[in-house]
Amino acid sequence: MDSDQRLRLISRATNDIIWDWDIETGWLAWNDAVASQLGYTPEEMGHSLGAWEALIHPDDRKRVVDSLHMAVEKGEDGWHEEYRLRKRDGSYATFMDRGYIARDQSGKSCRMIGSLLDVTERRGIEEALRASEARFRQMADAVPQIIWIADPKGNIEFFNRQWFTYTGQDDKATTVEEAAYKVVHPADVERVLTGLKESHYSGETFVSEMRLRAKNGDYRWFLVRAVPYCEADSGRIIRWFGVSVDIHDRKLAEEALQEADRHKDEFLAMLAHELRSPLAAIRNTVHLLEKRPEAPEAARYLGIVKRQTRRLSALVDDLLDVSRVTRGLVTLRTEPVNLSDIVDRALESVQSLVDEKRHRVRVARPSVPVWVEGDAIRLEQILVNLLANAAKYTDAGGNIDLRLTTEGDNAELRVLDNGIGMKPEVLRHVFDLFGQAERGLDRAKGGLGIGLTIVKNLVELHGGTIAVHSAGPHRGSEFIVRFPLAAGQPSRAEQQMVVERSQHRxxxxxxxxxxxxxxxxxxxxxxxxxxxxxxxxxxxxxxxxxxxxxxxxxxxxxxxxxxxxxxxxxxxxxxxxxxxxxxxxxxxxxxxxxxxxxxxxxxxxxxxxxxxxxxxxxxxxxxxxxxxxxxx
Structure with missing residues (x-):
């Protein structure tokens, strides 16, 4: 049976192109499949290697021909290449060409038989898949979230760029569990892994908030969601698609809101206590006066009512003040003010509290006036609040120092005490609304925790600054207030006007x-x-x-x-x-x-x-x- 007969028999069993090349004579034979695959008859294909070479795409030709001759020269058993052939209509199709080499008795290559398999469609699908994969990776790398894919057993198949940018990890984390132990906060990791296992068995979406470690060692809160992808027919999970969204700022905002809500509840509880206490004293005193209107103690009873009424008024004033001050609704009535006069008035205002707690107050100030531009009433309010705080938060028999000095272009007021002091975490929030240093059921110190907020805002309205220092609990506190000095010394007429305004006629x-x-x-x-x-x-x-x-x-x-x-x-x-x-x-x-x-x-x-x-x-x-x- 000659070669043509053999090729015809083989062609009946396959639709692939079969070729037979006699290496010694150079004769190349083709089966009839070339007609259906390429549009040529075997005769049109030609029977020389040169005719075949002419049909190869120019970009592939040299590579393919060189590869074929090298296989023959080296005595290889076989040869294969993928390349493009020109069809009758001028288009190109991609083929996988495989040939097997026969040798004569001396071992010399003498004949080669092979087949051409059209892989154009398969290569198109593969190219489409590669393009789709490239688009997916580009999209995944473009989003700010961390994206990952895992198989049903938890083996990681893909991390986007954000994972490596945020965590600084290499790609050695091969499983979800391994990745969790590397980056999830130790306090969260067991909860997270338990949730992942439950989702794996139930097939339900996994959702959890957790802290992930950044490459600098800091932890940030993320919302992690993993969705199962299932086969349409069986429902079997074949992939897990995960997204990790940075919610750290939102989490901090939520915590701040919760903290503010807690402060609000504490404040309302304090307000109720602070209002009920003087009301109870007033009510009791009124009952006593009703029962004993002519009693020798009536004057003392009236004194109680007067003090408690003032206390109630002060509470309401503070509430109104903090509302106005924090919203920027306070208008200052500025004029030249001698801070030495403010010191005198403030000391007079807190004298009863100082006497009640048997404190020693030492005052240091220059012999000349210290003039600033300000609202005298508000300046007095600032200093009264600071002195009252010092008196309240210092145990009986304590020491309070008040110092007025000038430093460069600023007037400086310092209020020091040897009282309860403050922890560093309290110092950070001492000027926050409702930021009282300590709270207890006894409420011995009193107050609503809003005074220092008012003070800070009033100081800043005057163009000044306020700072606080404390060496720690039971080591006292120091408040330092600075105001810009007045541009020039006020005239005598202005000084007299200030004096007259400060006096009640x-x-x-x-x-x-x-x-x-x-x-x-x-x-x-x-x-x-x-x-x-x-x-x-x-x-x-x-x-x-x-x-x-x-x-x-x-x-x-x-x-x-x-x-x-x-x-x-x-x-x-x-x-x-x-x-x-x-x-x-x-x-x-x-x-x-x-x-x-x-x-x-x-x-x-x-x-x-x-x-x-x-x-x-x-x-x-x-x-x-x-x-x-x-x-x-």
Whole structure:
């Protein structure tokens, strides 16, 4: 049987192209499959090696021909190459060509028989898969999240670039468990592995928050989700696709919100305690006065009521202040202020607390005035708060030092004590809202934990700075406040003006109209003003107020806003239009203390806006200021 017969028989068993090359004669024979595969007849294919070479793609030709001749020359048993052949229509198809070499009796290569298998479609699929894989990797590397793929047994098949960038790990972590032990926080790792195993057995999505170690050793919170990919028919899990999302900032924000919520609850509990304590004392004292109105201790009972009322007022003032200050609604009334005067006033304000706890207070200050531009009332508030804190948080018989100096262009106030001191973690939050150093059921220190927040904001409103130092618990504390010194020494006239503003002038002979729909408030306020030597009239609504004002021509009008019928704003506007009251000093008395309330009052014609309960000394100073306008 000759070669052509053999090729025809083989062709019946396969659709592949079969070729037979006689190496000695150079004759190359083809089977009929070339027609279906390439579009040529065997004769058109030619029977020489050169004809075959001409059909090879130019980019592949030299590689393939050289490889064939090398296999023959070296006496190889076989040869194979993948290359492109030109079809009749001019297109190229990719073939896998395999040939086996026969030798003669002397061992010389004499014949080669092979087959061409069209792999064009398979190579197209493989190329598409490679392109798809490349696109997936590009996409996976482009996202900020960590992406990973594992087989059903937990063997890692893929990590995207973010894994290596964040963890600094190489690709030696071959399993999910191994990777977990390398980067998951020790406190989280067992919980995480248990959850992964449960998801593996149940086939459910794994979701967990955990801390992952970065390459610098820090840990950040991540939300890790692993989703199973299953065969459509069997439902068998064949892959796990995982995504790890950095939620560290969100986690910290949540913790901060939880901490703020805890502080809020603590604050409300403290507020309830701080309000109930003076109310209980007042209620008990009132009961005692009802039962024993003529008792010798009545004066002492009234003193208790007065102190507890002031305590309640201070609490409300602090609450209003912290709301205004932290929202930037405080407006400073700046003027040249001698800080030495502020020291005197602040010491006077805390004297009773200092005496109660038997503290020793040492004051050091220069003999010359220390002038700053500021709001005298707010500056006093700052120093009173710092001194009161020192007194409260120092055990009885302690030492408090107050030092006023100048350093360069700054005035410096230092308040030092040998009290309970502060831990470093307390120092970091000492100016935070509700950041009281310690809390206990006894509430011996008192306060709402908002004073230092107010102080810090007020200092900064004055262009100053505040710092705190403590060597630790039971080693005392030091607060340092710095304000810019005034640009120039104030004139004598300005100095005298400041002195006069800081003094209350107890002049009598002022006609005062008190208007309040609460007869008790109006009556008690009238009694206080009468005790100060003033002539007082009372009205309980706007109509009566206008009538009395027209008759009595008051120098001062203290006017409640929330009156029935005609409100205080309208009453004020009408009084400003009447000759009898157009020049009177008018103050609004109200429970509303927002900046918008004050602006509304001033727009209606009021000179001052007082928030109830009004400090009596402040109110008397306002009334006394009208003495120079009193009728002879």
């Amino acid at each position: 107890g002049l009598g002979g002022v006609r005062v109209l008190v208007v309040d729909d609460s007869s008790e408030i109006a009556e008690t306020l009238a009694l206080l003003l009468e005790d100060a030597g003033h002539e007082v009239m009372v009205a309980n609504d706007g109509t009566d107020a206008l009538r009395l004002a027209a008759q009595a021509k008051p120098n001062v009008v203290l006017l409640d806003i929330g009156l029935p019928g005609m409100d205080g704003y309208e009453v004020a506007r009408r009084m400003r239009r009447e000759p009898a009251t157009k020049n009177a000093l008018m103050a609004a008395l109200t429970g509303y203390g927002q900046a918008s309330d004050r602006d509304k009052a001033l727009a209606a014609g009021f000179d001052r806006h007082f928030v109830k309960p009004v400090d009596i000394d402040t109110l008397e100073a306002f009334v006394n200021s009208a003495a120079t306008q009193a009728s002879p």
